[in-house]
Amino acid sequence: GLGEHRAKAERMFSLMDGFLKNDPISLQKDILHHVEYTVARSRFSFDDFEAYQALSHTIRDRLIERWHDTHIFFKRTKPKRLYFLSLEFLMGRSLSNSVINLGIQDQCAEALNQLGFEFEVVAEQEGDAALGNGGLARFSACQMDSLATLDYPAWGYGLRYEYGLFRQIIVDGFQHEQPDYWLNFGNPWEIARIHVTYEVKFYGTVEEVEMNGDKQKIWIPGETVEAVAYDNPIPGYGTRNTINLRLWAAKPSSKFDLEAYNTGDYINSVVNRQRAETISNVLYPDDRSHQGKELRLKQQYFFVSASLQDIMRRFKEEHTNFDELPEKVALHLNDTHPSLSIAEVMRMLVDEEHLNWNKAWDIVCKIFSFTTHTMVAEGLEKIPVDLLGSLLPRHLEILYEINHHFMEELKERIGLDYSRLSQMSIVEEGAVKSIRMANLSIVCSHTVNGVSKLHLETLKTKTFKDFYGLWPEKFQCKTNGVTQRRWIVVSNPSLRDLISKWLGTEAWIRDPDILSGLRDHVDNADFHLEWKMVKRINKMRLAEYIEAMSGVKVSLDAMFDVQVKRIHEYKRQLLNIFGIIHRYNCLKNMDKDSRRKVVPRVCIIGGKAAPGYEMAKKIIKLCHAVAEKINNDTDIGDLLKLVFIPDYNVSVAELVMPGADLSQHLSTAGNEASGTGNMKFLMNGCLLLATEDGSTVEIIEEIGADNLFLFGAKVDEVADLRENGVSNLAPLQNASPLKVPLQFVRILRMVRDGYFGHKDYFKTLCDSVEAANDYYLLGTDFMSYLEAQAAADKTFVNQEKWTRMSILSVAGSGRFSSDRTIQDYAESTWKINPCRCPL
Numbered sequence: 001g002l003g004e005h006r007a008k009a010e011r012m013f014s015l016m017d018g019f020l021k022n023d024p025i026s027l028q029k030d031i032l033h034h035v036e037y038t039v040a041r042s043r044f045s046f047d048d049f050e051a052y053q054a055l056s057h058t059i060r061d062r063l064i065e066r067w068h069d070t071h072i073f074f075k076r077t078k079p080k081r082l083y084f085l086s087l088e089f090l091m092g093r094s095l096s097n098s099v100i101n102l103g104i105q106d107q108c109a110e111a112l113n114q115l116g117f118e119f120e121v122v123a124e125q126e127g128d129a130a131l132g133n134g135g136l137a138r139f140s141a142c143q144m145d146s147l148a149t150l151d152y153p154a155w156g157y158g159l160r161y162e163y164g165l166f167r168q169i170i171v172d173g174f175q176h177e178q179p180d181y182w183l184n185f186g187n188p189w190e191i192a193r194i195h196v197t198y199e200v201k202f203y204g205t206v207e208e209v210e211m212n213g214d215k216q217k218i219w220i221p222g223e224t225v226e227a228v229a230y231d232n233p234i235p236g237y238g239t240r241n242t243i244n245l246r247l248w249a250a251k252p253s254s255k256f257d258l259e260a261y262n263t264g265d266y267i268n269s270v271v272n273r274q275r276a277e278t279i280s281n282v283l284y285p286d287d288r289s290h291q292g293k294e295l296r297l298k299q300q301y302f303f304v305s306a307s308l309q310d311i312m313r314r315f316k317e318e319h320t321n322f323d324e325l326p327e328k329v330a331l332h333l334n335d336t337h338p339s340l341s342i343a344e345v346m347r348m349l350v351d352e353e354h355l356n357w358n359k360a361w362d363i364v365c366k367i368f369s370f371t372t373h374t375m376v377a378e379g380l381e382k383i384p385v386d387l388l389g390s391l392l393p394r395h396l397e398i399l400y401e402i403n404h405h406f407m408e409e410l411k412e413r414i415g416l417d418y419s420r421l422s423q424m425s426i427v428e429e430g431a432v433k434s435i436r437m438a439n440l441s442i443v444c445s446h447t448v449n450g451v452s453k454l455h456l457e458t459l460k461t462k463t464f465k466d467f468y469g470l471w472p473e474k475f476q477c478k479t480n481g482v483t484q485r486r487w488i489v490v491s492n493p494s495l496r497d498l499i500s501k502w503l504g505t506e507a508w509i510r511d512p513d514i515l516s517g518l519r520d521h522v523d524n525a526d527f528h529l530e531w532k533m534v535k536r537i538n539k540m541r542l543a544e545y546i547e548a549m550s551g552v553k554v555s556l557d558a559m560f561d562v563q564v565k566r567i568h569e570y571k572r573q574l575l576n577i578f579g580i581i582h583r584y585n586c587l588k589n590m591d592k593d594s595r596r597k598v599v600p601r602v603c604i605i606g607g608k609a610a611p612g613y614e615m616a617k618k619i620i621k622l623c624h625a626v627a628e629k630i631n632n633d634t635d636i637g638d639l640l641k642l643v644f645i646p647d648y649n650v651s652v653a654e655l656v657m658p659g660a661d662l663s664q665h666l667s668t669a670g671n672e673a674s675g676t677g678n679m680k681f682l683m684n685g686c687l688l689l690a691t692e693d694g695s696t697v698e699i700i701e702e703i704g705a706d707n708l709f710l711f712g713a714k715v716d717e718v719a720d721l722r723e724n725g726v727s728n729l730a731p732l733q734n735a736s737p738l739k740v741p742l743q744f745v746r747i748l749r750m751v752r753d754g755y756f757g758h759k760d761y762f763k764t765l766c767d768s769v770e771a772a773n774d775y776y777l778l779g780t781d782f783m784s785y786l787e788a789q790a791a792a793d794k795t796f797v798n799q800e801k802w803t804r805m806s807i808l809s810v811a812g813s814g815r816f817s818s819d820r821t822i823q824d825y826a827e828s829t830w831k832i833n834p835c836r837c838p839l
């Protein structure tokens with residue numbers, strides 16, 4: 001009874017001596033305890049990596065306490081919960097971020113110090129959790145940090161890939177991919193929940209059965225695998241709240257097939273069972289295109305099915321009536337990757353809970369929201385009907401039925417406009433009949449979010465014009481953001497201290513708008529001096545890293561000019577490289593006197609190419625070929641260096657961004673939905689050289705066009721430039737120098753003619769600019785690009801002006817915090833309230 005329960009609880013409390021303590025002595029005791037009993041090394045002899053393991057477990061214990069309290073509190077208060085569904089999370093390292101969010105950074109540093117270790121060195125031991133590709137995946141991670149910090153009752157759901165994003169190694173200038181078997185050394189940041197498992201089914205048939213006089217469809221699946229939960233606590237900053245990121249791993253089903261074992265083929269049966277695990281084995285390394293692969297579809301459904309069973313179980317523990325679902329559950333689709341959820345919830349409600357179709361649909365339409373992260377229609381996900389029908393036969397039927405209802409509604413609204421009907425249909429008839437996952441997501445979601453103002457505009461006027469006409473109120477803009485906890489506090493401690501000193505508060509770490517207070521000091525000479533000193537320290541760290549990685553010694557007086565992001569034609573790394581070749585040509589033609597006036601540059605490029613993306617791989621090779629020429633030219637010396645940073649990832653970004661003077665964001669206008677790298681550089685006082693694309697448009701609004709270097713065609717000019725052939729390079733030989741600058745033609749020739757070697761290999765790269773009508777407008781934008789570069793050089797000479805611009809960049813970066821993004825989503829899309837766990 002109740003009395004017994006209370007007695008037990010009291011005894012438990014008397015056995016516990018309160019929460020774990022965070023003073024340096026208690027931390028040391030815990031670290032040594034974990035060295036001895038978790039890592040199983042001697043306390044008298046352990047190395048940096050073992051210190052990392054022991055400290056991580058020490059922190060993990062503290063995370064678990066808070067995480068328990070948070071979940072008990074959520075359970076007690078039963079708020080509406082947000083479930084953030086994403087196939088990708090790029091978390092990076094956890095140690096530094098955790099100690100900062102727990103507010104025990106100094107204590108940990110001191111504890112380690114007294115044990116003879118250095119926090120920075122120990123933190124360096126950690127590998128990145130790279131369960132995602134690029135911006136989309138890192139944005140998911142930033143959003144988790146903000147959800148926890150702002151006390152929202154949220155859960156993240158994802159997949160626990162055993163192989164994260166491949167490691168990039170460079171051999172002879174070419175990219176090679178190595179598997180990232182990241183769990184090899186153990187992962188202290190996760191908690192295996194071996195009892196939280198669900199069966200996920202695939203294949204089979206659909207049968208019709210009689211139920212209470214009604215005909216009812218049921219799915220008889222053909223294969224079962226098990227999903228096991230791995231929980232990753234996500235601590236908020238300045239709060240006890242610690243939320244959960246639950247990642248699923250596939251395991252063979254515990255119910256084995258007796259038949260198979262009885263045939264005597266024991267070995268093969270075991271091997272076949274093991275195949276189930278392949279589902280969550282490997283992350284697909286393409287960041288923007290997915291072409292109907294069965295394994296990918298299996299991953300998506302595996303993820304969706306396990307997450308929704310978990311979510312429904314939690315709902316049913318607290319509620320009996322599905323009418324309450326929209327008041328208690330918000331499901332967010334991070335891009336279309338989890339959008340099979342829509343069909344799955346329908347299946348659960350109709351087939352398993354026996355709600356009638358209309359009732360179920362009514363509920364479903366109130367719980368889903370959707371964010372799309374792509375600009376161009378070709379980037380939208382489609383799933384071939386044949387594939388879907390064989391893997392998930394019942395879901396295909398449900399999708400057809402959803403579409404049937406939608407088409408009927410649409411005919412009533414717009415009449416028999418067949419061209420429009422077929423364009424808006426969820427089912428695409430064509431050479432390969434397929435399901436349009438974006439259309440499905442729009443039809444069923446109550447809000448459709450773009451990731452920048454410009455992106456939303458494109459969605460309304462182009463990509464989803466017809467849907468916007470039908471449901472204008474659904475379309476919203478939630479400009480992306482990044483967390484200042486990781487992108488300033490963790491990555492740039494010197495800047496953190498400087499900002500706090502001059503603002504007289506650390507409150508900006510929770511309330512980023514306060515950063516605007518830096519404007520008050522923008523002309524203060526002492527502030528300038530300290531500001532430049534911080535940049536110098538960070539450049540020093542970066543220079544050391546560059547030398548270690550590439551052997552190239554760089555001068556700290558040079559302008560560090562960085563472009564780091566996935567390699568893509570539309571991101572125009574090629575424009576950057578052509579600009580570097582141009583700079584090289586100019587230097588070669590200069591006399592000694594003019595050279596003395598040149599601003600020295602260190603050009604830094606980094607990023608991975610999808611393994612199957614030939615053009616991107618050629619861009620990487622070209623970068624290396626050009627670097628080899630320039631860096632070994634004794635004529636040039638420190639005036640120009642080009643380095644490629646291999647294996648760009650979150651932890652490399654943390655080092656590179658604080659050390660950059662200038663960063664480049666060169667996407668052809670209308671191609672980058674938002675971009676988030678620009679925001680991270682902005683927060684680190686790095687000036688931007690950029691096109692007016694994605695979220696840069698809003699950065700301009702915030703800091704003013706004078707505080708960055710803009711160039712290139714604007715989004716509404718691009719179509720014209722393409723269509724009217726203004727930039728057509730076909731008649732290259734006699735091109736008008738006004739339209740296609742001669743310099744550009746010359747550089748293209750150099751590459752084509754083998755000036756940098758590898759003539760044959762670079763041919764298709766040159767063709768992609770020349771023969772393909774210069775789709776990304778490199779030629780068109782080239783002069784404007786060079787002008788922006790010249791303006792950057794000129795400004796760099798005027799250090800006072802440069803520092804002013806740098807300060808104003810940070811001062812204007814508050815709006816680009818993911819805290820702002822998340823608060824906006826919470827209030828206007830998810831309708832959830834903060835739920836703050838008491839201390």
Ligand code: GL7
Nearest residue numbers: 135136287373451672673674675676
């Ligand atoms: C992306 C967009 O390309 C990028 O502009 C955006 O910042 C990011 C987050 O919204 O999403 N879409 C996409 O598929 N990837 C992105 O990075 C991989």
